[in-house]
Amino acid sequence: MLKRYNIILYSTNKIVNSCRYVSQSMLKSTVNEKTGIATVIINKPPVNCISLELLNKINTEINKLQKDNIRGMILTSVRSLQKVFCGGLDIKEFYNPNPDRLAKYLTNLQDTWLSLYMTSFPTVSVINGHSLGGGCLIAMCCDYRVMVGPDYTIGLNETKLGVVPPKWFQDTMAAIIGHRKAEVSVIAGKTYTTDEALQIGLVDESSPDIDNAYKKGIQFLNSFEKISPWAFKMTKNISRQPISQWLIDNKQKDLEFVFNYMQTPSVQKHLGLYLQSLKK
Ligand SMILES: CC/C=C\C/C=C\C/C=C\C/C=C/C(=O)SCCNC(=O)CCNC(=O)[C@H](O)C(C)(C)COP(=O)(O)OP(=O)(O)OC[C@H]1O[C@@H](n2cnc3c(N)ncnc32)[C@H](O)[C@@H]1OP(=O)(O)O
DSSP: OHHHHHHHHHHHSOOOSSOOEEEOSSEEEEEOTTTOEEEEEEOOTTTOOBOHHHHHHHHHHHHHHHHTTOSEEEEEEOGGGOSEEEOOBOGGGTSSOOHHHHHHHHHHHHHHHHHHHTOSSOEEEEEOSEEETHHHHHHHHSSEEEEEOSSOEEEOOGGGGTOOOOHHHHHHHHHHHOHHHHHHHHHTTOOEEHHHHHHHTSSSEEESSHHHHHHHHHHHHHTTTTSOHHHHHHHHHHHHHHHHHHHHHHHHHHHHHHHHHHTSHHHHHHHHHHHHHHHO
16 A cells, blocks of 8 residues: 555656746746746736737646646746736727637636646745736635735726626635635625735735745745645545536536627726726
8 A cells, every 4th residue: 555655656746857948928937857846927018917828828838737747836927027916817808809719718718727726736826916807816726825015906806897707716716715705805896905815815925025925835835745746636626626617517608608798888888998997
């Protein structure tokens, strides 16, 4: 029994044998050959909002890392943006959309969420700036969140734009802070400062600076050194499967709901006004 356990540990804990550096301009990814830890950096100025192209790159990279047998991943934003982790989904993808592109976007978002939420390796988001809407979603997909503060904000603010966060957005938050708090939060489109997010458990730790936040992220990943990767993967799977299975079983229905309401005149009007307010 012990021997079998050791074999599992060895075969899945194999450290990647070369340092890979992928720079796809919008996304930079490095794997440290000694530690087996990947750092994935979103780099799409000015606010890292998620276009269809960025979405594809994130999903492709997660799937590559999955095959690389890495030991863990840190997801963060390029430092030069200074105050934004991720400004959310690119609202321009929803405003006066091309229907084919919109359908592609929504499908890719479903797939990317499934990849990121269900990774077989531990993940940490180092939230080094504002993290709104889809930005909050990708941070919440990770197993651990360290947020730099005190002046940034995080939250699912979709209702403020006049749109509806799908069930799996809401479930992802409820799994972290509990149903009641998540319900109050999403219906009001609430955003939280770093301290508030820490208080309600939306983030696990806060840090006054990025270097320290990154260190805390690495410490979390190192805490799995003595955990069998197989046991980690199976346990996480059991914990997250009910939420992910809902989407797998309801992908088409979910897609049609968003695809249809997004193109209604009243939603389009709201989105237009919100975009305008950002430009001011
Ligand atoms: C089938 C189901 C599948 C999928 C479900 C899909 C959809 C479900 C429905 C909705 C989900 C929606 C999720 C979202 O994420 S919506 C977006 C939420 N994000 C926000 O509300 C953030 C808005 N931005 C800001 O508050 C600020 O920009 C920010 C605090 C991030 C940074 O402030 P800063 O002062 O540094 O920059 P700005 O001058 O405001 O912005 C610069 C520039 O960028 C443009 N911008 C900002 N955010 C976005 C965005 N999310 N999308 C597009 N463009 C954005 C902003 O307009 C400025 O543009 P310009 O004036 O042209 O330079």
